[in-house]
Amino acid sequence: GDSVTQMEGPVTLSEEAFLTINCTYTATGYPSLFWYVQYPGEGLQLLLKATKADDKGSNKGFEATYRKETTSFHLEKGSVQVSDSAVYFCALNPPRGAGSYQLTFGKGTKLSVIP
Protein backbone atom coordinates (compact mmCIF):
# COMPACT_ATOMS: atom_id res chain seq x y z
CA GLY A 1 0.00 0.00 0.00
CA ASP A 2 0.91 3.68 -0.08
CA SER A 3 3.36 4.98 2.51
CA VAL A 4 5.20 8.17 3.43
CA THR A 5 8.51 8.35 5.25
CA GLN A 6 9.76 11.62 6.65
CA MET A 7 12.83 12.45 8.67
CA GLU A 8 12.49 11.97 12.38
CA GLY A 9 12.59 14.89 14.69
CA PRO A 10 12.72 16.85 16.71
CA VAL A 11 14.62 19.43 14.71
CA THR A 12 15.95 22.49 16.52
CA LEU A 13 17.25 25.45 14.54
CA SER A 14 18.31 28.98 15.26
CA GLU A 15 16.31 31.81 13.74
CA GLU A 16 17.29 32.54 10.10
CA ALA A 17 18.79 29.08 9.61
CA PHE A 18 18.04 26.99 6.51
CA LEU A 19 15.47 24.24 6.91
CA THR A 20 15.16 20.93 5.09
CA ILE A 21 12.72 18.21 6.11
CA ASN A 22 13.08 15.11 3.97
CA CYS A 23 10.06 13.19 2.71
CA THR A 24 9.95 10.14 0.45
CA TYR A 25 6.94 8.14 -0.60
CA THR A 26 5.86 4.79 -2.00
CA ALA A 27 2.80 4.77 -4.23
CA THR A 28 1.63 3.59 -7.62
CA GLY A 29 1.17 6.06 -10.40
CA TYR A 30 1.34 9.78 -9.78
CA PRO A 31 -0.10 10.69 -6.40
CA SER A 32 -0.67 14.26 -5.26
CA LEU A 33 1.77 15.34 -2.56
CA PHE A 34 1.18 17.69 0.37
CA TRP A 35 2.82 19.30 3.34
CA TYR A 36 0.56 20.01 6.31
CA VAL A 37 1.53 22.02 9.38
CA GLN A 38 0.14 21.77 12.89
CA TYR A 39 0.84 24.74 15.17
CA PRO A 40 0.55 24.17 18.92
CA GLY A 41 -3.09 23.84 19.97
CA GLU A 42 -4.42 24.10 16.42
CA GLY A 43 -5.68 21.76 13.72
CA LEU A 44 -3.81 20.62 10.63
CA GLN A 45 -3.45 23.25 7.92
CA LEU A 46 -2.39 22.71 4.34
CA LEU A 47 0.97 24.40 3.79
CA LEU A 48 1.60 23.54 0.13
CA LYS A 49 0.92 20.92 -2.48
CA ALA A 50 2.04 19.55 -5.84
CA THR A 51 -0.09 17.42 -8.12
CA LYS A 52 2.32 16.28 -10.84
CA ALA A 53 5.98 15.50 -11.36
CA ASP A 54 8.36 18.49 -11.32
CA ASP A 55 5.68 20.77 -9.84
CA LYS A 56 6.92 23.08 -7.12
CA GLY A 57 4.57 23.97 -4.30
CA SER A 58 5.29 27.12 -2.33
CA ASN A 59 3.73 29.12 0.49
CA LYS A 60 4.93 31.43 3.28
CA GLY A 61 8.55 31.04 2.14
CA PHE A 62 8.38 27.23 2.18
CA GLU A 63 8.96 25.22 -1.00
CA ALA A 64 8.85 21.59 -2.06
CA THR A 65 9.41 20.01 -5.48
CA TYR A 66 7.72 16.80 -6.63
CA ARG A 67 10.55 14.51 -7.76
CA LYS A 68 9.19 11.39 -9.41
CA GLU A 69 12.65 9.92 -10.10
CA THR A 70 13.57 9.93 -6.41
CA THR A 71 9.97 9.66 -5.11
CA SER A 72 10.65 12.64 -2.87
CA PHE A 73 8.97 15.87 -1.78
CA HIS A 74 11.45 17.56 0.56
CA LEU A 75 10.34 20.71 2.40
CA GLU A 76 12.72 23.69 2.44
CA LYS A 77 12.80 27.21 3.77
CA GLY A 78 15.71 29.58 3.41
CA SER A 79 15.35 31.45 6.70
CA VAL A 80 13.16 30.09 9.50
CA GLN A 81 11.43 32.22 12.12
CA VAL A 82 10.35 31.44 15.65
CA SER A 83 6.75 31.46 14.39
CA ASP A 84 7.56 28.45 12.16
CA SER A 85 7.81 26.23 15.24
CA ALA A 86 5.26 23.49 14.62
CA VAL A 87 4.87 19.86 13.57
CA TYR A 88 5.14 19.28 9.81
CA PHE A 89 3.48 16.32 8.06
CA CYS A 90 4.17 15.06 4.57
CA ALA A 91 1.18 13.34 2.95
CA LEU A 92 -0.01 11.86 -0.32
CA ASN A 93 -3.34 11.36 -2.06
CA PRO A 94 -3.79 8.61 -4.69
CA PRO A 95 -4.05 9.74 -8.31
CA ARG A 96 -7.40 10.82 -9.72
CA GLY A 97 -9.30 7.81 -10.93
CA ALA A 98 -7.85 5.51 -8.29
CA GLY A 99 -11.20 5.56 -6.50
CA SER A 100 -9.68 6.53 -3.16
CA TYR A 101 -9.52 9.93 -1.55
CA GLN A 102 -7.72 9.14 1.68
CA LEU A 103 -4.60 10.99 2.67
CA THR A 104 -1.63 8.90 3.80
CA PHE A 105 0.55 10.81 6.27
CA GLY A 106 4.10 10.52 7.51
CA LYS A 107 4.77 10.49 11.25
CA GLY A 108 5.46 14.19 11.44
CA THR A 109 8.59 16.22 12.21
CA LYS A 110 8.58 18.63 15.12
CA LEU A 111 10.46 21.85 14.39
CA SER A 112 11.57 24.21 17.14
CA VAL A 113 13.12 27.54 16.17
CA ILE A 114 15.03 29.38 18.88
CA PRO A 115 15.77 33.12 18.82
Next chain:
Amino acid sequence: DTGVSQDPRHKITKRGQNVTFRCDPISEHNRLYWYRQTLGQGPEFLTYFQNEAQLEKSRLLSDRFSAERPKGSFSTLEIQRTEQGDSAMYLCASSLVLGNTEAFFGQGTRLTVV
Protein backbone atom coordinates in the same frame (compact mmCIF):
# COMPACT_ATOMS: atom_id res chain seq x y z
CA ASP B 1 -16.05 30.90 12.08
CA THR B 2 -16.92 28.80 9.06
CA GLY B 3 -14.25 26.13 9.49
CA VAL B 4 -14.68 22.48 10.42
CA SER B 5 -16.08 22.18 13.92
CA GLN B 6 -15.74 19.17 16.22
CA ASP B 7 -17.46 18.46 19.50
CA PRO B 8 -16.46 17.73 22.18
CA ARG B 9 -12.83 18.84 22.17
CA HIS B 10 -11.95 16.45 24.98
CA LYS B 11 -13.60 13.30 26.27
CA ILE B 12 -12.57 11.07 29.16
CA THR B 13 -14.45 7.81 29.45
CA LYS B 14 -14.20 4.56 31.33
CA ARG B 15 -13.27 1.39 29.48
CA GLY B 16 -16.35 -0.34 28.17
CA GLN B 17 -18.44 2.80 27.76
CA ASN B 18 -19.76 4.09 24.44
CA VAL B 19 -18.78 7.50 23.13
CA THR B 20 -20.02 9.62 20.23
CA PHE B 21 -18.27 12.51 18.53
CA ARG B 22 -19.76 15.08 16.20
CA CYS B 23 -18.26 16.87 13.20
CA ASP B 24 -19.76 19.84 11.38
CA PRO B 25 -18.00 20.33 8.05
CA ILE B 26 -17.68 23.51 6.04
CA SER B 27 -21.20 24.05 4.78
CA GLU B 28 -20.73 23.58 1.03
CA HIS B 29 -18.33 20.63 1.32
CA ASN B 30 -19.66 17.30 -0.01
CA ARG B 31 -16.85 15.10 1.29
CA LEU B 32 -16.23 14.41 4.96
CA TYR B 33 -13.37 12.35 6.37
CA TRP B 34 -12.50 10.87 9.75
CA TYR B 35 -8.90 10.25 10.82
CA ARG B 36 -7.29 9.02 14.02
CA GLN B 37 -3.98 10.32 15.36
CA THR B 38 -2.04 8.75 18.19
CA LEU B 39 0.88 10.38 19.98
CA GLY B 40 3.94 10.72 17.81
CA GLN B 41 2.19 9.45 14.69
CA GLY B 42 0.60 11.03 11.67
CA PRO B 43 -3.15 10.89 11.16
CA GLU B 44 -4.51 7.55 9.92
CA PHE B 45 -7.53 7.39 7.66
CA LEU B 46 -10.68 5.80 9.09
CA THR B 47 -13.52 6.53 6.68
CA TYR B 48 -15.02 9.04 4.28
CA PHE B 49 -18.43 10.16 3.06
CA GLN B 50 -19.55 11.80 -0.10
CA ASN B 51 -22.80 13.48 0.83
CA GLU B 52 -24.61 10.86 2.95
CA ALA B 53 -22.93 7.82 1.37
CA GLN B 54 -20.05 6.16 3.21
CA LEU B 55 -17.75 5.28 0.30
CA GLU B 56 -14.54 4.07 1.88
CA LYS B 57 -13.62 2.44 5.19
CA SER B 58 -10.20 1.55 6.53
CA ARG B 59 -9.37 -1.82 8.05
CA LEU B 60 -8.66 0.24 11.20
CA LEU B 61 -12.39 0.78 11.54
CA SER B 62 -13.32 -2.24 13.64
CA ASP B 63 -16.87 -3.43 14.27
CA ARG B 64 -16.96 -1.28 17.40
CA PHE B 65 -16.69 1.87 15.29
CA SER B 66 -19.57 3.29 13.30
CA ALA B 67 -19.88 6.55 11.44
CA GLU B 68 -22.92 8.23 9.97
CA ARG B 69 -23.75 11.30 7.96
CA PRO B 70 -27.52 11.05 7.78
CA LYS B 71 -28.39 14.19 5.84
CA GLY B 72 -25.12 14.81 4.12
CA SER B 73 -24.26 17.59 6.55
CA PHE B 74 -22.85 16.83 10.02
CA SER B 75 -21.37 13.44 10.86
CA THR B 76 -21.08 11.35 14.01
CA LEU B 77 -18.46 8.78 14.95
CA GLU B 78 -19.46 6.30 17.62
CA ILE B 79 -17.13 3.93 19.45
CA GLN B 80 -18.81 1.14 21.38
CA ARG B 81 -17.26 -0.72 24.31
CA THR B 82 -14.22 1.55 24.36
CA GLU B 83 -10.77 0.09 25.01
CA GLN B 84 -7.62 1.81 26.23
CA GLY B 85 -6.15 1.43 22.76
CA ASP B 86 -8.88 3.74 21.44
CA SER B 87 -7.26 6.68 23.24
CA ALA B 88 -6.28 9.09 20.47
CA MET B 89 -7.12 12.34 18.74
CA TYR B 90 -10.03 11.91 16.31
CA LEU B 91 -9.84 14.34 13.42
CA CYS B 92 -12.53 15.32 10.98
CA ALA B 93 -11.89 16.98 7.62
CA SER B 94 -14.06 18.13 4.75
CA SER B 95 -13.54 19.05 1.12
CA LEU B 96 -15.29 19.82 -2.12
CA VAL B 97 -15.67 17.21 -4.84
CA LEU B 98 -14.75 19.53 -7.71
CA GLY B 99 -12.49 22.53 -8.03
CA ASN B 100 -10.28 23.15 -5.01
CA THR B 101 -10.39 19.74 -3.32
CA GLU B 102 -8.11 20.70 -0.42
CA ALA B 103 -9.10 18.95 2.82
CA PHE B 104 -9.74 21.32 5.74
CA PHE B 105 -9.28 19.82 9.18
CA GLY B 106 -11.02 20.48 12.46
CA GLN B 107 -9.16 20.78 15.75
CA GLY B 108 -10.05 17.25 16.74
CA THR B 109 -11.58 15.44 19.69
CA ARG B 110 -9.09 14.02 22.16
CA LEU B 111 -10.36 10.76 23.65
CA THR B 112 -8.85 9.30 26.81
CA VAL B 113 -10.05 5.87 27.91
CA VAL B 114 -9.26 5.10 31.55
